Amino acid sequence: xxxxxxxxxxxxxxxxxxxxxxxxxxxxxxxxxxxxxxxxxxxxxxxxxxxxxxxxxxxxxxxxxxxxxxxxxxxxxxxxxxxxxxxxxxxxxxxxxxxxxxxxxxxxxxxxxxxxxxxxxxxxxxxxxxxxxxxxxxxxxxxxxxxxxxxxxxxxxxxxxxxxxxxxxxxxxxxxxxxxxxxxxxxxxxxxxxxxxxxxxxxxxxxxxxxxxxxxxxxxxxxxxxxxxxxxxxxxxxxxxxxxxxxxxxxxxxxxxxxxxxxxxxxxxxxxxxxxxxxxxxxxxxxxxxxxxxxxxxxxxxxxxxxxxxxxxxxxxxxxxxxxxxxxxxxxxxxxxxxxxxxxxxxxxxxxxxxxxxxxxxxxxxxxxxxxxxxxxxxxxxxxxxxxxxxxxxxxxxxxxxxxxxxxxxxxxxxxxxxxxxxxxxxxxxxxxxx
Amino acid sequence: xxxxxxxxxxxxxxxxxxxxxxxxxxxxxxxxxxxxxxxxxxxxxxxxxxxxxxxxxxxxxxxxxxxxxxxxxxxxxxxxxxxxxxxxxxxxxxxxxxxxxxxxxxxxxxxxxxxxxxxxxxxxxxxxxxxxxxxxxxxxxxxxxxxxxxxxxxxxxxxxxxxxxxxxxxxxxxxxxxxxxxxxxxxxxxxxxxxxxxxxxxxxxxxxxxxxxxxxxxxxxxxxxxxxxxxxxxxxxxxxxxxxxxxxxxxxxxxxxxxxxxxxxxxxxxxxxxxxxxxxxxxxxxxxxxxxxxxxxxxxxxxxxxxxxxxxxxxxxxxxxxxxxxxxxxxxxxxxxxxxxxxxxxxxxxxxxxxxxxxxxxxxxxxxxxxxxxxxxxxxxxxxxxxxxxxxxxxxxxxxxxxxxxxxxxxxxxxxxxxxxxxxxxxxxxxxxxx
Numbered sequence: 121x122x123x124x125x126x127x128x129x130x131x132x133x134x135x136x137x138x139x140x141x142x143x144x145x146x147x148x149x150x151x152x153x154x155x156x157x158x159x160x161x162x163x164x165x166x167x168x169x170x171x172x173x174x175x176x177x178x179x180x181x182x183x184x185x186x187x188x189x190x191x192x193x194x195x196x197x198x199x200x201x202x203x204x205x206x207x208x209x210x211x212x213x214x215x216x217x218x219x220x221x222x223x224x225x226x227x228x229x230x231x232x233x234x235x236x237x238x239x240x241x242x243x244x245x246x247x248x249x250x251x252x253x254x255x256x257x258x259x260x261x262x263x264x265x266x267x268x269x270x271x272x273x274x275x276x277x278x279x280x281x282x283x284x285x286x287x288x289x290x291x292x293x294x295x296x297x298x299x300x301x302x303x304x305x306x307x308x309x310x311x312x313x314x315x316x317x318x319x320x321x322x323x324x325x326x327x328x329x330x331x332x333x334x335x336x337x338x339x340x341x342x343x344x345x346x347x348x349x350x351x352x353x354x355x356x357x358x359x360x361x362x363x364x365x366x367x368x369x370x371x372x373x374x375x376x377x378x379x380x381x382x383x384x385x386x387x388x389x390x391x392x393x394x395x396x397x398x399x400x401x402x403x404x405x406x407x408x409x410x411x412x413x414x415x416x417x418x419x420x421x422x423x424x425x426x427x428x429x430x431x432x433x434x435x436x437x438x439x440x441x442x443x444x445x446x447x448x449x450x451x452x453x454x455x456x457x458x459x460x461x462x463x464x465x466x467x468x469x470x471x472x473x474x475x476x477x478x479x480x481x482x483x484x485x486x487x488x489x490x491x492x493x494x495x496x497x498x499x500x501x502x503x504x505x506x507x508x509x510x511x512x513x514x515x516x517x518x519x520x521x522x523x524x525x526x527x528x529x530x531x532x533x534x535x536x537x538x539x540x541x542x543x544x545x546x547x548x549x550x551x552x553x554x555x
Numbered sequence: 556x557x558x559x560x561x562x563x564x565x566x567x568x569x570x571x572x573x574x575x576x577x578x579x580x581x582x583x584x585x586x587x588x589x590x591x592x593x594x595x596x597x598x599x600x601x602x603x604x605x606x607x608x609x610x611x612x613x614x615x616x617x618x619x620x621x622x623x624x625x626x627x628x629x630x631x632x633x634x635x636x637x638x639x640x641x642x643x644x645x646x647x648x649x650x651x652x653x654x655x656x657x658x659x660x661x662x663x664x665x666x667x668x669x670x671x672x673x674x675x676x677x678x679x680x681x682x683x684x685x686x687x688x689x690x691x692x693x694x695x696x697x698x699x700x701x702x703x704x705x706x707x708x709x710x711x712x713x714x715x716x717x718x719x720x721x722x723x724x725x726x727x728x729x730x731x732x733x734x735x736x737x738x739x740x741x742x743x744x745x746x747x748x749x750x751x752x753x754x755x756x757x758x759x760x761x762x763x764x765x766x767x768x769x770x771x772x773x774x775x776x777x778x779x780x781x782x783x784x785x786x787x788x789x790x791x792x793x794x795x796x797x798x799x800x801x802x803x804x805x806x807x808x809x810x811x812x813x814x815x816x817x818x819x820x821x822x823x824x825x826x827x828x829x830x831x832x833x834x835x836x837x838x839x840x841x842x843x844x845x846x847x848x849x850x851x852x853x854x855x856x857x858x859x860x861x862x863x864x865x866x867x868x869x870x871x872x873x874x875x876x877x878x879x880x881x882x883x884x885x886x887x888x889x890x891x892x893x894x895x896x897x898x899x900x901x902x903x904x905x906x907x908x909x910x911x912x913x914x915x916x917x918x919x920x921x922x923x924x925x926x927x928x929x930x931x932x933x934x935x936x937x938x939x940x941x942x943x944x945x946x947x948x949x950x951x952x953x954x955x956x957x958x959x960x961x962x963x964x965x966x967x968x969x970x971x972x973x974x975x976x977x978x979x980x981x982x983x984x985x986x987x988x989x990x
Contacts, residue, residue, distance in 0.1 A: 129637055136645040138658055138842065140849035142635050150637040154630045172632070174857060180628055189624040193615055195589045196832035197607070200577050202564050202585040210571040223573055228663040228834040229858055235696040243708065260854055261670040262698040273678065273851050392857060397631035399663040399834035399858035407573070414575035416708050419695055422609060422827060423664055423834035 154179030170526045176393030177439035178529045184396045187435035196428045205430035216375040218384045223407040226425030228399040230364035230391030231259030237387045240413045247322035254283040284308035289339040301341035309348040313355045323357035330377035331366040336516035337481030358386035368393045372449035372477025398432045445528040449477040459539035467546045482522035493520035504545040589614030605961045611828030612874035613964045619831045622870035631863045640865035651810040653819045658842040661860030663834040665799035665826030666694030672822045675848045682757035689718040719743035724774040725907045736776035744783040748790045758792035765812035766801040771951035772916030793821035803828045807884035807912030833867040880963040884912040894974035902981045915959035928955035939980040
């Protein structure tokens, strides 16, 4: 327990980190402990964590912590010496992919993984252009910030990035029939390719999160992504799937979210849940791409793929498998969705409920017909939920989509608490709207 | 102990990591354990580690491992919640700097720290040009690879980077008197500034490692760096000190290598030794620069500055202080240097011995008068040393400078073993050269 008050701690934080370092909630949470799907604050109060996907197999998972401790006590060294762990870990990891994606480069963060994917795609194709959605975020380094069409300063000035509208079946495109949406969005990708060519840049690749998570966990018009990837490849580019949020079994039936589609990416990037909070991330790609790039660039990452990181990574895979967490994502995931749909029947505020395994998006609108985003209400809801001990957040272009993405050991009893609390809060907010 | 042979492990590594992922030594080492300044291979053989600076306070330092275990068992979460550790850690860290460098942003790797420094310098100055040495390496992301004049592919094509000759008192510049060297190197910096301005780019900053470690742990002509920084600032740029290798007390008398000079950088980046192998790195900068950048860029790093990373960082600071490792860097450092100078008296192969605390560069030449780099001999020496159980490497433009950079708990008894083994190996190689 901390002896200082939250106000004092916040002031000291401002002094050494500045006032713009992001904090959640109107009244920031001061956390001191985590266990499974629970977090505890400095007053001993407990919170159900329905937001954090990094503690993938549960906060402070004992199996992962023991693996970390055991290897950190034995040897922690870079990859310019031989060690069993990195070889065994990549061998295990690559079995989760389709043929062809057989080689890996390990990094520490998702930003580093996306950096490496971009360098590799540009080196391999000889081209510079990258296509993303118009509300993308893929990390915080400069080349990756250029892809950050959501809000990153570098994205405003770059000539190397073009975007297409977020492929959103719920909102669609004005004047386009639902059955034509896939073609309409794909036409925007073709337009980006053509514009690049006209500017003498040419397309190196398309980089998207397969479940379009930051964009709002979209329901993607069927066939769109396959068409778009074919266009990009025809123009000489490659397909990069950013699985930093979606990967490692979160989507339930598949280990990787891109496996829901009829396509195999050329490069896949991964991160957040990979080390259950330990800084572990990486790139899996076609062997010929990695060989060609590595030979030229002599890529080396001091902390990437250490025996400790790989021991942790293997413990996460063990926990996923032995605790049957993908099966849980399917069954408990469906249970959560059913609960959310009941709330949708009760509250007009809920315009759409979307899910992919243990990941849920609840789009809030002030009017179901006009689909006006319920921006103020969304903000109010996440703060009321926090006051009542349930942690969620928002996503989407106007931050009006509730983001529910709990640790994978989330059980039906936790879902009951989530749904009951959300029911109370929706009632309050609906009443305020009416009043 | 590993059950598989090194040949089998190497083949499996090639299969999943490719053939170009870097490995040390002609016969790669298969390590299984580390303790203090010692590493052990899969045959139970022990090696004196005179290369690795990442295990700064010793391999598997128990104090650091216990801090890691304790915090990883309690809470590991990102910085959008309040936590004591990050605030306390940055407060402690900033006390090691001069006034003005009072705010920090934490990352996971040195590449991420340099990325952030470049984004910040470019944002703050509104300019794009960066000045580095002509044999620089500062990391592996694209914008940082552009600075990699040593060998990175991106450095060949960028217009945003210009370089000056490595400021080397030992080799100097042909036709320039030693007393004029500082001015001659500074004139190259001014030329880079002028060229940038002529091309309409303008200088955002100069980024150098204050001990010019990769360049060969150079003896910098007195006054050069202060002059160069003044020129860069006059042109509107800032000074970025890359302390990723040199920092955290390695240089002995000072906590940071830039403190040997009469200057205060605007931004300092740090990494490798910071977490004793745990992926921890960061940027310390002027508060006004961090505030301005953060407000615009909304920088967030998922694994940067977690309670676990900061607990580890604090344990490293504790170990440095309580084990008096900076004092040891001064005393044992001087003892190593004395031993190396005796070898220099004995073997003409040693052209120059340079040191900075617990970091040593031994420049090898086939002829002291003409200073021809002893490239083949350097390579032979590090492999013979490895066979005799002492791990060192090479640096510099032609890889002909022995790089000695042991963990900080290195003692005189270890120095004796190092010097005796190097004596044997130098005798063998000198005999081979003569024969």
